[in-house]
Amino acid sequence: xxxxxxxxxxxxxxxxxxxxxxxxxxxxxxxxxxxxxxxxxxxxxxxxxxxxxxxxxxxxxxxxxxxxxxxxxxxxxxxxxxxxxxxxxxxxxxxxxxxxxxxxxxxxxxxxxxxxxxxxxxxxxxxxxxxxxxxxxxxxxxxxxxxxxxxxxxxxxxxxxxxxxxxxxxxxxxxxxxxxxxxxxxxxxxxxxxxxxxxxxxxxxxxxxxxxxxxxxxxxxxxxxxxxxxxxxxxxxxxxxxxxxxxxxxxxxxxxxxxxxxxxxxxx
Numbered sequence: 001x002x003x004x005x006x007x008x009x010x011x012x013x014x015x016x017x018x019x020x021x022x023x024x025x026x027x028x029x030x031x032x033x034x035x036x037x038x039x040x041x042x043x044x045x046x047x048x049x050x051x052x053x054x055x056x057x058x059x060x061x062x063x064x065x066x067x068x069x070x071x072x073x074x075x076x077x078x079x080x081x082x083x084x085x086x087x088x089x090x091x092x093x094x095x096x097x098x099x100x101x102x103x104x105x106x107x108x109x110x111x112x113x114x115x116x117x118x119x120x121x122x123x124x125x126x127x128x129x130x131x132x133x134x135x136x137x138x139x140x141x142x143x144x145x146x147x148x149x150x151x152x153x154x155x156x157x158x159x160x161x162x163x164x165x166x167x168x169x170x171x172x173x174x175x176x177x178x179x180x181x182x183x184x185x186x187x188x189x190x191x192x193x194x195x196x197x198x199x200x201x202x203x204x205x206x207x208x209x210x211x212x213x214x215x216x217x218x219x220x221x222x223x224x225x226x227x228x229x230x231x232x233x234x235x236x237x238x239x240x241x242x243x244x245x246x247x248x249x250x251x252x253x254x255x256x257x258x259x260x261x262x263x264x265x266x267x268x
Contacts, residue, residue, distance in 0.1 A: 003222050004085040004135065008032040008076060010063065010120065011090035013040035016139060016184070019214035020087050025054040027218070032057045032083060034072055063090055063116040064108055073123040082131065085221070086124040088117045089139040093154035106153045113157035121168065128177045135178040137221040138165045142185045142229060142237065162227065169226040178224040182217035184208060185231060
């Protein structure tokens with residue numbers, strides 16, 4: 001039987017978020033599904049009801065709007081309908097030379113990947129800690145383990161999420177509340193298309209499935225692990241990055257990431 005009764009999952013309309021919602025339901029957990037695309041959420045709700053007999057509460061919300069964010073915060077704070085697992089999954093990335101990218105898009109990326117994660121974690125923990133039970137699973141990325149030239153804001157935002165998660169993990173230690181950062185590598189979702197990333201040249205072995213990542217994340221937050229890196233290969237990379245000199249990591253990452261982009265134009 002699952003430790004959790006009700007899980008609120010952001011970004012539940014596709015990818016890792018959708019798979020976490022499905023696997024939570026398969027473990028006997030009711031779901032509050034949050035995303036902008038209400039039609040996709042209702043399709044998920046029907047699938048969960050018909051396959052696992054669990055309830056999915058559809059909560060359409062755009063976390064980049066004050067109203068959408070406030071609605072999800074209020075749902076997390078509702079004492080009559082307690083949520084005991086928050087999955088902070090909504091987020092997006094961008095690819096390109098920082099000085100050439102539209103700053104409004106980078107601003108939205110920070111507000112979704114950083115501000116929304118922070119506000120929802122705060123709302124969740126404010127309700128969970130007094131109850132003495134609950135969990136927060138923040139979906140971060142291995143991109144947050146090192147600077148990411150050509151993916152600079154995304155990498156920085158995920159470094160924030162991983163650091164925040166580890167700090168909160170320690171803050172609530174002993175309070176009956178779990179906090180985990182889930183740090184996947186390349187996962188087959190809509191993410192790459194939204195980011196504008198051409199990944200056709202990547203070898204098949206770098207890819208993980210949403211199912212494998214979701215399973216690892218749910219297992220990790222149940223066991224109260226501070227950080228979860230799914231996949232043996234990515235765990236090895238994370239270890240090397242942690243031990244190697246920072247300037248070496250930065251240069252190697254730059255060489256690997258900039259190969260997919262034309263050189264930035266000078267003198268414009």
